[in-house]
Amino acid sequence: MSAGRLVTVAVALGERGYDVLVGEGASDELASLLATRVPAARQAAVVTDESVAAAPWFARVDPGLPYDVHTVAPGERAKTVAGAEALCRAFARSGLTRHDVVVAVGGGVVTDLAGFAAASYHRGTAYCTVATSLLCQVDAGIGGKTGVDLPEGKNLMGAFWQPVGVLCDTALLESMPAREWASGRGEMAKYTFLGAPDLPDLALEEQVARCAALKAAMVGVDEREGGRRVLLNYGHTLAHALEAVALDADVDLRHGEAVAIGLVYAALLARRLGRIGDERVAFHREVVGRFGLSPCLPDDLAEVEKKELLSYMARDKKASHDLAFVLDGPRGVELVHGVAPEDALGALEELACT
Ligand SMILES: NC(=O)c1ccc[n+]([C@@H]2O[C@H](COP(=O)([O-])OP(=O)(O)OC[C@H]3O[C@@H](n4cnc5c(N)ncnc54)[C@H](O)[C@@H]3O)[C@@H](O)[C@H]2O)c1
Ligand SMILES: [Zn+2]
Numbered sequence: 247m248s249a250g251r252l253v254t255v256a257v258a259l260g261e262r263g264y265d266v267l268v269g270e271g272a273s274d275e276l277a278s279l280l281a282t283r284v285p286a287a288r289q290a291a292v293v294t295d296e297s298v299a300a301a302p303w304f305a306r307v308d309p310g311l312p313y314d315v316h317t318v319a320p321g322e323r324a325k326t327v328a329g330a331e332a333l334c335r336a337f338a339r340s341g342l343t344r345h346d347v348v349v350a351v352g353g354g355v356v357t358d359l360a361g362f363a364a365a366s367y368h369r370g371t372a373y374c375t376v377a378t379s380l381l382c383q384v385d386a387g388i389g390g391k392t393g394v395d396l397p398e399g400k401n402l403m404g405a406f407w408q409p410v411g412v413l414c415d416t417a418l419l420e421s422m423p424a425r426e427w428a429s430g431r432g433e434m435a436k437y438t439f440l441g442a443p444d445l446p447d448l449a450l451e452e453q454v455a456r457c458a459a460l461k462a463a464m465v466g467v468d469e470r471e472g473g474r475r476v477l478l479n480y481g482h483t484l485a486h487a488l489e490a491v492a493l494d495a496d497v498d499l500r501h502g503e504a505v506a507i508g509l510v511y512a513a514l515l516a517r518r519l520g521r522i523g524d525e526r527v528a529f530h531r532e533v534v535g536r537f538g539l540s541p542c543l544p545d546d547l548a549e550v551e552k553k554e555l556l557s558y559m560a561r562d563k564k565a566s567h568d569l570a571f572v573l574d575g576p577r578g579v580e581l582v583h584g585v586a587p588e589d590a591l592g593a594l595e596e597l598a599c600t
Pocket of ligand 2: 501505
């Protein structure tokens with residue numbers, strides 16, 4: 247459905263349902279969205295990070311209510327319990343009530359953190375998302391998974407708490423740094439294999455709308471990741487392992503860059519298991535290339551022990567005492583349990599770029 251030049255994608259979750267608006271100028275709808283969805287609100291708490299707050303368009307984001315801006319440091323390190331506590335305390339000091347609204351303006355870090363603070367504040371306060379990174383527009387901003395990291399692991403504390411609306415304004419992406427574009431494109435690339443084979447051929451706005459629709463559909467049938475939503479982890483088993491070793495080795499690897507490698511790895515593994523043929527592997531490589539990403543391990547990680555990556559993959563949350571991967575196959579992409587370690591290692595060897 248189109249409203250003006252904007253595309254509306256519905257997240258069908260009954261009384262917790264909401265719309266995702268995609269297109270240039272979507273963030274101009276913030277005030278009217280809040281007036282419709284949170285009519286009792288008398289003030290808003292805008293949560294953002296320092297880089298987003300410095301973007302030239304930031305001052306134009308208008309909740310249409312009196313508001314305070316709460317700014318956190320940019321990057322994953324802001325996603326902590328202490329960060330959520332600091333936000334809730336600031337909300338309290340500014341007199342925010344449970345009838346008011348939290349507005350997250352930022353990438354996935356800000357929306358995860360602000361969403362979690364909103365889920366906890368007064369046991370649940372409405373929040374709305376203005377997704378400003380490509381990754382957030384195609385994935386993190388939609389679906390109501392909120393949370394923070396613990397020293398023991400990423401996203402270990404959190405809550406399912408759906409926003410009242412998500413605004414994916416593609417005009418806001420103009421200020422995004424190049425590496426963040428790359429990261430968003432890697433996340434986007436996975437949707438090519440989850441129902442949008444023509445994704446690389448589309449214009450940016452159509453790509454975002456298509457990905458948002460696919461994510462919304464998966465959330466609509468599986469809000470709490472008991473089934474289909476797990477497919478959104480396509481390419482992520484190796485990606486998470488690579489991110490973990492990159493963190494240990496102090497190598498700068500963006501999430502979507504790791505997903506791009508993970509997608510090609512998943513294809514190689516699926517071929518080893520007889521699920522797909524050479525052409526499909528070539529298509530994975532082509533798609534990753536068309537999104538401007540590399541399927542090769544970064545030079546700094548080329549020497550990482552394959553067994554170390556394997557042990558990280560065995561700890562993946564999809565695995566229950568075995569190796570489990572989301573893999574392509576004759577019925578499309580599905581969760582496959584019980585993958586033999588030799589096959590997982592063999593596919594890692596094949597991944598090596600010389
Ligand atoms: N909740 C979910 O379902 C879900 C799904 C996927 C990822 N995530 C989470 O999302 C996070 C990653 O999201 P991300 O990549 O958006 O990270 P991010 O929020 O850290 O944003 C990336 C960087 O880009 C900057 N930035 C964002 N938008 C900008 C803009 N328009 N102009 C200039 N700078 C801008 C930010 O300041 C930050 O430095 C991770 O913490 C991940 O766990 C959550
Ligand atoms: Zn991801």
